[in-house]
Amino acid sequence: MFEYFPGNYVWNLSVVAALNSGGYIDEVDRACRPIREAANRGEDAGTDEFLASWTAVVDALVIAADTDRDAGHTDSAGHAYARAANYLIHAERMQSPHTPDRNAIYRRVLDLVQRCFDLVDPQTSRVAIPFRDTTLPAYFTRPDIDGPVPCMIMWNGLDSTKEHMYLSGFAKKLAHRGIATLMVDCPGSGEALRLQGLTAQIDTEEWAAACVDHLETVAGIAVDRLGLVGWSLGGYYVPRAAAFEKRLALCVAWGANHDWGKVQRRRVEREGERPVPHYWNHVMWVWGETDLDTFLAHADGVTLDGIVEQITVPFLIAHGENDRQIPLEYARRSYEQAIASPKRRLRVFTAREGGAEHIGLDNLPVVSTFIADWISDTFAELPVCSPRAVLAR
Secondary structure, three states: OOOOOOOOHHHHHHHHHHHOOOOOHHHHHHHHHHHHHHHOOOOOOOHHHHHHHHHHHHHHHHHHHHHHHHOOOHHHHHHHHHHHHHHHHHHHOOOOOOOOOHHHHHHHHHHHHHHHHHHHOOOEEEEEEEEOOEEEEEEEEOOOOOOOEEEEEEEOOOOOOHHHHHHOOHHHHHHHOOOEEEEEOOOOOHHHHHOOOOOOOOOOHHHHHHHHHHHOOOOOEEEEEEEEEEEOOHHHHHHHHHHHOOOOOEEEEEOOOOEHHHHHHHHHOOOOOOOOOOHHHHHHHHHOOOOHHHHHHHHOOOEOOOOHHHOOOOEEEEEEOOOOOOOHHHHHHHHHHOOOOOOEEEEEEOOOOOOOOHHHHHHHHHHHHHHHHHHHHHHHHOOOOOHHHEOOO
């Protein structure tokens, strides 16, 4: 993995993720160069300096984008707004939950992404999925083709957002294969957590039911060809949901997370790497807990033992051999237990080919392309969509 800040795994994750999500190496270098010394103080100290330095690059990009937009150069402006959103969301995820004005920073990201949609991506729009007495915020990308199309529901993990999902380019890969994508901020993540106060839960099939219910109201979606993919902690969320929400046709764990509770116990003992600074404050924020012991006891229930055996649809597990957060053994366990899946596959990415780190962040396009191809191939193997399964309003 490219390590701009030697010895600081957490900071390096933001760097490689930004670069693999459309970042320009010169812009990332200008954001990182002033904070090289700050990175030596550890993963928690200096995150305010990280935010300030990356925001300076964002500010300059936005000024240039505004100028291009006003001159009618919409393509240049739209892609500059997207890069600005990319840098700002990666800086935002590095902050403590108690950082002043964090929600204002996130709202700015929302605005920048919307400017990108307006100028260069009419295929993607913001949607709200009915959920309990509120909604789950999401982005929806529809391929530019006629006829009923399959759709993938995409969930994030512990510290990512729907903006990370969109900017990764995965939805575009699926659109090129004739597949729509619904990128959702689940409870405990993104806008659902920051602006609506929705925290994570063990029984993720409730989220899946809400997403499927929504898609059944969307014209031109082949509702018997709906899949679910999730990365990082989504490697728990997705298999759990697919085990119980039987309207799904396939599922993908983009990074296995078979026993997340045990991973937390290991992290208490300082075993393995952690994904974000201010880690324990972050996970308790995500799960709505205020006491570490209570959180750990609750996290013990975040396991797929006894769950993946109930998955009855095609199931892909993609994992890196050098994942320093979630050991490969957890991917093997999910695969070994998914005995009812008619098409199960464990794909391990090696250091030699790239994609060997957590969710393939060291070479994200290699992993995302493989997953997109597997999804496309698997949908094609399913029976032809019946007229009754397509909403033609």
